[in-house]
Amino acid sequence: MTTSSDHAIRSALTSALQGQAKRVGEQAPSVRGADWRLATVTAVGAGTVTADGLVWRCLSSYVSPTIGDVAVVSQSSSGNLIALNRLATSGTPLYTSVYRYKAANLDRASTTTFADDPDLTCPLDANAVYRVEFWLHYAAIDQVTSNPAGRFKTMWSTPAGWTGNRSAVGADQGTVLSGTSSGGQGRWGVHNFSTACTYGDRDSSTNQAFAMEEGIVTTTTAGSVTLQWAQAVSNAAPTRLAQGSTLCVTRIG
Numbered sequence: 001m002t003t004s005s006d007h008a009i010r011s012a013l014t015s016a017l018q019g020q021a022k023r024v025g026e027q028a029p030s031v032r033g034a035d036w037r038l039a040t041v042t043a044v045g046a047g048t049v050t051a052d053g054l055v056w057r058c059l060s061s062y063v064s065p066t067i068g069d070v071a072v073v074s075q076s077s078s079g080n081l082i083a084l085n086r087l088a089t090s091g092t093p094l095y096t097s098v099y100r101y102k103a104a105n106l107d108r109a110s111t112t113t114f115a116d117d118p119d120l121t122c123p124l125d126a127n128a129v130y131r132v133e134f135w136l137h138y139a140a141i142d143q144v145t146s147n148p149a150g151r152f153k154t155m156w157s158t159p160a161g162w163t164g165n166r167s168a169v170g171a172d173q174g175t176v177l178s179g180t181s182s183g184g185q186g187r188w189g190v191h192n193f194s195t196a197c198t199y200g201d202r203d204s205s206t207n208q209a210f211a212m213e214e215g216i217v218t219t220t221t222a223g224s225v226t227l228q229w230a231q232a233v234s235n236a237a238p239t240r241l242a243q244g245s246t247l248c249v250t251r252i253g
Contacts (some may be wrong), residue, residue, distance in 0.1 A: 036074040056083035107238035121226035129253030137242040150231035159223025170211030171200035
């Protein structure tokens with residue numbers, strides 16, 4: 001004769017067996033199949049990360065994994081474990097370059113007042129480190145050998161609390177470079193972001209000059225890095241920042 005006590009024992013045993021089977025199935029790749037999930041990295045090896053007590057091999061796109069990363073990990077039905085990448089924790093993921101460029105020429109005349117360029121600007125996160133690079137194609141429209149016209153000057157606008165400097169390379173201020181030679185002169189040096197850098201011109205309105213500026217920006221507050229520019233000398237003939245000028249921002253820390 002079966003008693004209520006026997007039923008209780010059988011019910012408890014059945015529940016325990018079902019629970020054990022469920023737990024085994026959840027861990028067995030052949031049962032659970034392929035899937036992906038999120039896991040927090042607790043250790044970093046050579047091309048691997050440890051998360052959820054398992055060692056996952058990183059894809060080559062998962063650069064510089066760090067303890068504390070919330071990683072996307074995946075397990076195949078045969079038991080292979082891979083870490084795809086970290087979740088983004090900001091608007092600018094680590095080691096991913098963001099580009100901005102000018103799709104059309106922009107002319108400014110009769111002004112030496114710095115103003116933001118509407119295209120060459122990019123938001124930066126707080127408490128981060130960035131490499132910032134500008135490639136600038138410019139020209140003063142009425143250039144002649146004896147008169148460098150309005151010329152071209154720049155500085156950067158950066159978030160409050162920044163640290164760092166920028167380097168600048170281009171035609172020396174006041175210099176008019178011949179269309180048939182390199183001129184042999186140039187401007188270069190390391191400057192504060194808010195220091196005006198003035199560049200020389202080419203001797204023909206059909207030829208553009210080139211300047212490159214780069215630097216490491218460390219932020220404490222969020223904001224944008226923006227090229228500001230104007231004529232160095234007020235002139236009714238415009239100075240042009242030309243189509244194809246480019247900004248590249250890469251978060252490195």
